[in-house]
Amino acid sequence: MMDWTDRHCRAFHRALTSKALLYTEMVTAPAVIHGDHERLLGFDALEHPVALQLGGSDPAQLAEAARIGAAFGYDEINLNVGCPSDRVQSGRFGACLMREPSLVGECMAAIREAVSVPATVKCRIGVDDQDPAVSLFETVDASAAAGVSVFIIHARKAWLQGLSPKENRDVPPLDYALVRRLKRERPHLSISINGGIASLDEAEAHLDAADGAQLDGVMLGRAAYHEPAILGQADRRLYGADSADVDPFLALDRYRPYLAARLAEGVHLPAMTRHMLGLMHGRAGARAYRRILTVEGVRPGAGLEVVDRAVEAVREAELQAAQRAAERTVAA
Structure with a gap:
């Protein structure tokens, strides 16, 4: 590793x-x-x-x-x-x-x-x-x-x-x-x-x-x-913890303060987001999520807004997938 x-x-x-x-x-x-x-x-x-x-x-x-x-x-x-x-x-x-x-x-x-x-x-x-x-x-x-x-x-x-x-x-x-x-x-x-x-x-x-x-x-x-x-x-x-599972969105919310602190110290965003590329594996919008992090994340001055766009791409894709599924159910 x-x-x-x-x-x-x-x-x-x-x-x-x-x-x-x-x-x-x-x-x-x-x-x-x-x-x-x-x-x-x-x-x-x-x-x-x-x-x-x-x-x-x-x-x-x-x-x-x-x-x-x-x-x-x-x-x-x-x-x-x-x-x-x-x-x-x-x-x-x-x-x-x-x-x-x-x-x-x-x-x-x-x-x-x-x-x-x-x-x-x-x-x-x-x-x-x-x-x-x-x-x-x-x-x-x-x-x-x-x-x-x-x-x-x-x-x-x-x-x-x-x-x-x-x-x-x-x-x-x-x-x-x-x-x-x-x-x-x-x-x-x-x-x-x-x-x-x-x-x-x-x-x-x-x-x-x-x-x-x-x-x-x-x-x-x-x-x-x-x-x-x-x-x-x-x-x-x-x-055996008596606690709810942590989904990817909650994990990114928890990671956000760390990202912000390191960015303020001068750490480049890709040094951190490269470890996050597989987080949305199997979810609608996962490809867009990875693309935004890898393409937009390397641009000079890239910050938390890139992570926000990547997450929003997944949320939008999942919403669209849910809407299509509902439409198929109604049609059936």
Whole structure:
């Protein structure tokens, strides 16, 4: 989700769900230590709860980066042991760490000692020719021995040679059963599942304990990004909240003060509206909504009036669709 789940995206998603834990893009430990902290780590208080996702393989660097992140107010420090990009391979972090479970354990021990907030691991089930039934358990057990109790498992291998990062999201087969086996055999650990989950219906199915493995959570990535409206039902359906769902129009009303504040700071409108393009997916007027945001939003000085026009295009299209439906009913 690099270049996707930036602070503007997270603020937008928080307008749809108050309960879901949000994650940053992966930031490397050296970047955190030596880079511009506000640019890399800054976030709005409305994003809570939010986790900082780190990349790296040097325990001392990760500990220092974790301390900086905790001082910024992040609610969780997460180590990425799943990203398969060429960049992370050359830097000996991400999915390639599945080959070095003891090092993952050392990294997590250092992070845990450095911060008081939860330290968690997001990993694959293995890489390349590894036996996932071995590599997954070894990685989890090494971190659990360091005191880590929360794991998010992308239920696919990563093929570091021969597949692109995009192909690694789709080509390796999913093995949900192995993740459920991990939960059954390590019931004291919190195990969340990730990978190929495209709807809240599927998320609810994964949380079903029919086979005796009560998974503790579901991570949604691209499904939530491309069709963010599904997050408007998450609080009720996944968290049992006694509250009405958040529809896209209400979400934009909630997001509006954030948009206005950032525009006043000089942030360009497209930096924020690019995360909103899928919000009206499946609704009448969705194409016009996207066109207005992408075409008019890039013009110099574009502001909230562009968002208002995009929303009005959907409302008008839905009204026209409802009128046509009523006319067909009368004619019948």
